[in-house]
Amino acid sequence: MKPFAYHQPGQIPDAAKLLTSIEDSKLVAGGMTLIPTLKQRLASPVALVDLSKLGSLKGIADEGATITIGAMTPHAVVAASKLVQTKIPGLAALASMIGDPAVRSRGTIGGSVANNDPAADYPAGVLGLGATIITSTREIAADKFFLGLFETALEPSEIITAIRFPVPLKAGYAKFKAPASRYALVGVFVAKFADGVRVAVTGAGPGVFRVPPMEAALSGNFDASAIAAIKIDTDGLTSDIHAEADYRAHLVTVMAKRAVDAALS
Amino acid sequence: MGNVIGIGAAPKRKEDQRFLTGRGNYVSDIKRPGMTAGVFVRSPHGHAVLRGIDKSAALASPGVIAVLTGDDVADDGLGSLPCGWGITDAKGVPMKEPPFPMLAQDKVRFVGDMVAFVIAETPEQANAGAELLKIDYEVLSSVVGVLEAVRPDAPQLFDDVPNNICCDWELGDKAAVETAFKKAAHVAKLSLVNNRLIGNPMEPRAAIAEYEPGTDRFTLWTTSQFPHVVRFLMGALVLNIPQHKLRVVAPDVGGGFGVKQFHYGEEAVITWAAKRVMRPVKWVASRSEGYVSDRxxxxxxxxxxxxxxxxxxxxxxxxxxxxxxxxxxxxxxxxxxxxxxxxxxxxxxxxxxxxxxxxxxxxxxxxxxxxxxxxxxxxxxxxxxxxxxxxxxxxxxxxxxxxxxxxxxxxxxxxxxxxxxxxxxxxxxxxxxxxxxxxxxxxxxxxxxxxxxxxxxxxxxxxxxxxxxxAPSRFAGRLGARGGLYESATVRVHPTGQVTVMIGTHNHGQGHETTFAQIVSDKLGVAFENVDIVFGDTDRVQFGMGTYGSRSLVVGGAALSKATDKVIVKGKKIAAHLLEASEADIQFEAGKFSVAGTDRIKTFEEIAGAAYVPHDYPLEVLEPGLEEQAYYDPVxxxxxxxxxxxxxxxxxxxxxxxxxxxxxxxxxxxxxxxxxxxxxxxxxxxxxxxxxxxxxxxxxxxxxxxxxxxxxxxxxxxxxxxxxxxxxxxxxxxxxxxxxxxxxxxxxxxxxxxxxxxxxxxxxxxxxxxxxxxxxxxxxxxxxxxxxxxxxxxx
Structure with missing residues (x-):
């Protein structure tokens, strides 16, 4: 680890100001990606701005038709939340499948979404549910937020404060874990709303994406059989030592079917 | 007084008391006064000519004490890392055995090959210094698979190893097999790959070395399965340190699986460096470093x-x-x-x-x-x-x-x-x-x-x-082993009857402190808790070959059994004297020496006491003390x-x-x-x-x-x-x-x-x-x- 300055602001504007005023400063939420990167000396920010003292970023609020989860809420809290389990069980299930118990205790929803790792679980839930990312300056629809490999619509000094999820009629997540890392080799989140179905895929490509043919098929018939024959194009999908693109493409259909089954169970 | 816990019983493991309460003593736990930190700079290329290393920026970096490279190794006339086996091909031609320098000279041959060692006041400073080394590589094509490596146009690792073949080895009766195949009603064929594995012991490798000018002695603490063999190979064949001037300690070691049963270049570099900088030097591998350097x-x-x-x-x-x-x-x-x-x-x-x-x-x-x-x-x-x-x-x-x-x-x-x-x-x-x-x-x-x-x-x-x-040393020697494969044990009975065993095997998860104590408890009738097993320190334990190849109980346990038998034999002589009986009439059972057919007995503790306070003792024919040693070479x-x-x-x-x-x-x-x-x-x-x-x-x-x-x-x-x-x-x-x-x-x-x-x-x-x-x-x-x-x- 290389030396860096450390700040722990108490207010969101203070945190944003530090980010703007210190060149090469970085936010740290749970630190599940950043800290290992620092330890390997692959990143050397001048300063870390720790969000852990911003109490307003923690907690889960019930607004009836929506649920809002504070950006600094750890995965374990979302997984164990009676509110989330009742209203969006698929999201609670997704949170329970992230990493291991230590990661779920430290890692946060805001950190995961801001990092936009191509194999992270939350982006599938956020995009699949059509959530809204609330930041220090504005609200961003999930469809406009994820821009590909580790890229998001966030401005350099913008801080995610919460994520607002619409409550679906049904939702489910199915994840095929990469054997070693247990990130999603392929993860599919399926959500059924009154006005249609959303299907979001993580792990298969350089960033989370939706599958319109599956959404159309499931909007007509919310059953796994409706998508069993839908094949995903391998173009743009990831190939690595664990899985080539054609296997990932195949898994998207299998996991989508299982996500529908999970939503219906 | 505790109980005898003998062969066939399943007591909880003695060593787990310290492991489960966080009291283990691993190499990375050890701190020495004035200790410095070292990091190895490793090749990022699979195959490259090493054209030069510019140390100047690294040496000027804050806290950096020294930067050592292959040229320094050559200047000091140090040896190559030795191979413990020399095999031969069908015609009796020895294998090709190119040198394995502890820091690369002229060429690097795998990603992770060691190029330099940077020593600084802190690990952070050593890392920072390492990043400033300017290493000039001429990158060559690598070959990683065996099928590719033996092709005529493959990159050649060594000038004098044609087609990268170290040895074309064979075993068995080729002609008899060919004859049998001609008579076969069916021939089954199979092509397969046995996948390459990385051992991943829980504890990464680590080492600390220290040189004491007052006694001209070196001490190396290392994560090893066989400290005596490290002392022999490194002292005698690499660094030219006399065996009596070199102590190698392998304290608690967190798993080996073979990964820690080799003499590694890191051990030699660190020991050599400790004298160069006249301060203790410590290195602890990261997990990533283990992946590219553990065998x-x-x-x-x-x-x-x-x-x-x-x-x-x-x-x-x-x-x-x-x-x-x-x-x-x-x-x-x-x-x-x-x-x-x-x-x-x-x-x-x-x-x-x-x-x-x-x-x-x-x-x-x-x-x-x-x-x-x-x-x-x-x-x-x-x-x-x-x-x-x-x-x-x-x-x-x-x-x-x-x-x-x-x-x-x-x-x-x-x-x-x-x-x-x-x-x-x-x-x-x-x-x-x-x-x-x-x-x-x-x-x-x-x-x-x-x-x-x-x-x-x-x-x-x-x-x-x-x-x-x-292994049977004679048999292994015929197959090309360059060392013996026996094992040793010393059973030291204290004046009060407790026992300390010094054994040449090494415990890094196998439960030796329990198993070996059961053997002694069983044979000597001494309470299980009154037997301690000492291992892993060349200053405390006689020469031993260490732990690998499922040998510890088979070979080490046999040495222990033999040494324990010698204690009983001597005990019988002492008992015969004290009980005024013929040695042939003395029986030993359940911790008691008795005269056959009588109720005259001496306890094991009484015999131990007599051995160390020999007032009434056959001093004319028997030495005082009760400590026996045995070496065992399997047949x-x-x-x-x-x-x-x-x-x-x-x-x-x-x-x-x-x-x-x-x-x-x-x-x-x-x-x-x-x-x-x-x-x-x-x-x-x-x-x-x-x-x-x-x-x-x-x-x-x-x-x-x-x-x-x-x-x-x-x-x-x-x-x-x-x-x-x-x-x-x-x-x-x-x-x-x-x-x-x-x-x-x-x-x-x-x-x-x-x-x-x-x-x-x-x-x-x-x-x-x-x-x-x-x-x-x-x-x-x-x-x-x-x-x-x-x-x-x-x-």
Whole structure:
């Protein structure tokens, strides 16, 4: 680890100001990606701005038709939340499948979404549910937020404060874990709303994406059989030592079917 | 007063008191006054000419004390890292043995090859300094696979090693095998890859060295399975330090699995550096560093053929293997795919003729050496797989084919055609026991239940034998060993009757402090709690060979047993004097010396007291004191074995293989502590399952980059990958070890990969699948099913 300055602001504007005023400063939420990167000396920010003292970023609020989860809420809290389990069980299930118990205790929803790792679980839930990312300056629809490999619509000094999820009629997540890392080799989140179905895929490509043919098929018939024959194009999908693109493409259909089954169970 | 806890009991492990309460003492826990921190700068290239190193910026970096490179090694006239085995080819020509400098000179030959050592006040400063080194590489093409490395146009690692072949080794009667193949009714053929593995002990390697100018002595604390061998190899052959001026300590070590049974360049560099900077130097590897520097295991490409007559009797077995050595010869490297492989190809069968050719090949990868099982899992995998292939092709049941060829219990001792003679065994008994324990007769019901869920269920067998208890020195010497393979123990009885044992093996997870204490408690009638086991320090323990090859109990335990017997013999002499009886009339039982047929006794404590306060003592004929030492050199290997049965379920939709049941019935000879044996079997099986289903070290051909260079990409087996295992022992006693023990450290790893893969192939056999290479990952299985001859749909 290389030396860096450390700040722990108490207010969101203070945190944003530090980010703007210190060149090469970085936010740290749970630190599940950043800290290992620092330890390997692959990143050397001048300063870390720790969000852990911003109490307003923690907690889960019930607004009836929506649920809002504070950006600094750890995965374990979302997984164990009676509110989330009742209203969006698929999201609670997704949170329970992230990493291991230590990661779920430290890692946060805001950190995961801001990092936009191509194999992270939350982006599938956020995009699949059509959530809204609330930041220090504005609200961003999930469809406009994820821009590909580790890229998001966030401005350099913008801080995610919460994520607002619409409550679906049904939702489910199915994840095929990469054997070693247990990130999603392929993860599919399926959500059924009154006005249609959303299907979001993580792990298969350089960033989370939706599958319109599956959404159309499931909007007509919310059953796994409706998508069993839908094949995903391998173009743009990831190939690595664990899985080539054609296997990932195949898994998207299998996991989508299982996500529908999970939503219906 | 505690109790005697003897052979066959299962006390909780003594050492766990300190491990479970965080009181272990590992190398990285040790701090020395004035200690500096060192980091190794390693090659980022698989193959490159080292044109020059500019140290100036690094030396000017804050806190940096010294930067050492291969030129400094050469200037100081230090030796090459030695190889402990010298094998020869069929014509008797010695293997090619290029030098292995502790810091690279002229060339780097794998990603991770050490180029420089930076010493600073703190690890952070050493890292910062290391980043400022300017190293000029001329990058060359790398070759990482054995098939590619022996091609005529392949990159050449060494100028004087044509085609990268270190040795073209063979074993067995080639002509007899050829004759037998001509008479065969059926020949089964199999091509396979034995995947490359990375050991991943829990504790990464680490070392601290210190030089004391007042006594001109060096001390090296290192994560080693054999500190005396490190002292010998490093002191005598690399650094030219006299043995009495060098102390090597391997304190608590967090797992070895072979990874820590070599003399590593890091140890030599650090010890040398400690005198150069006249301060203690400490290095602790990161996990990532371990991936590119811990010696790897396995990595074979093999073609095998089994000749059978019309009844399924094995007539001959022929095996041609290319074995990867990596970039240099590690301590035992060339021994593993040759002497620990070929002699095991007889297995538990009566195959009369066997021939094995192994081309040992250099590549631009981490040096390959022993990893738990070391050669024997590879041999077992080839043999147990091809038996299944033959059974399937000839339409003979797999178990029946094994029975028809198995060595019957009455036929032991059994001389194989590949050097080794099995002293004892009962493979049929293990098979029978395993068939019952695995509930094979109801497998059809379970298979149908899986099919109703759309899953394919398979059953796989591995009836195997291995050779361990390394090793009879004379035999090993004939095969090319450059050292002995005996073991030593000293039993020190204190004046108050407690016992301290100094033993030359090394405990790094095996439970020696418990097992060896049970042996002493049993034999001397001393309370279990009154026996301590000391190991891992060349200043405290007589020369010993350390722990590997399932040798600690077999060879070390035998030395301990012998030394304990000597204590009893001396005790009887003392007792005879005190009890005024003839020595021949003295009996020793349950901690008491008595005159036969009388009630006259002396306790063990009384005899110990008399030995150290010899007022009433036969000083004319007997020395005071009660301490005895023994060295033991085995007359043969031991041959544990058994039957493993794996049961898997395959999800054809994703290709996922789930191990649902696992049964092992093993013959490990006498069991000292059944709990520890069970733990060893569990751990061994898990490592074998890891090879079969999950683990794979993958290099990029051309660049030589390790693609599976972290736990994020190299899949270690985890608890949720495994079912509850059924393990049992069906023991025959070893005829030549003092207690009948055979060893149990590696059996699990040796028996299990074939059982698991045979089960996977069985599950998919209705689709025309005849072989699956390891690891049987979901991706690989799915791809196999895409190309399978029958439709996948299980509905």
């Amino acid at each position: 790897h295991g396995r990595d074979h490409v093999t073609e095998a053929e089994l000749a059978l007559d019309e009844t399924g009797k094995f007539l001959a077995f022929r095996v041609n293997t290319l074995a990867n050595m990596g970039g240099y010869l590690s301590t035992f490297g060339p021994n593993i795919p040759t002497n620990l492989y070929g002699p095991l190809l007889g297995g538990v069968y009566t195959t009369p003729a066997i021939y094995c050719n192994v081309k040992v090949v250099f590549t631009n990868t981490v040096p390959v050496d022993a990893y738990r099982g070391a050669g024997r899992p590879e041999a077992t995998f080839v043999l147990e797989r091809i038996v299944d292939v033959a059974a399937s092709e000839m339409g003979i049941d797999r178990v029946e084919l094994r029975r028809r060829n198995m060595i019957p219990k009455e036929a032991y001792p059994y001389q194989t055609p590949v050097l080794v003679q099995y002293d004892s065994g009962d493979p049929m008994g293990c098979l029978d026991g395993a068939l019952v324990a695995a509930d094979v007769k109801n497998f059809g019901v379970r298979k149908a239940a899986s099919a109703s869920k759309g899953k394919f269920r398979g059953l796989g067998y591995s009836t195997y034998v291995e050779a361990c208890g390394l 043969n290997f031991t041959y544990p074995g058994g039957c493993h049965i794996a049961e898997v379920e395959v999800d054809p939709e994703t290709g996922t293989v789930t191990l649902v049941n696992y049964t092992a019935v093993d013959d490990v000879g006498t069991v000292i502590n059944p709990m520890i044996v069970e733990g060893q079997l569990h751990g061994g099986i898990v490592q074998g399952v890891g090879q079969a289903l999950f683990e794979n070290a993958v290099y990029d051909e051309g660049s030589g980059q390790l693609l599976s260079g972290s736990l994020m990409d190299y899949c270690m087996p985890r608890a949720d990958h495994l079912p509850m295992m059924k393990v049992a022992t069906h023991s025959t006693l070893c005829t030549h070890t003092p207690m009948g023990v055979k060893g149990c450290g590696e059996v699990g790893t040796i028996g299990s990969p074939a059982a698991v893969i045979n089960a996977v192939v069985d599950a998919l056999s209705h689709l025309g699948v005849t072989h699956v290479d390891m690891p049987a990952t979901p991706n690989r299985i799915w791809r196999l099913l895409q190309n399978a001859s029958l439709p996948v749909a299980a509905e």
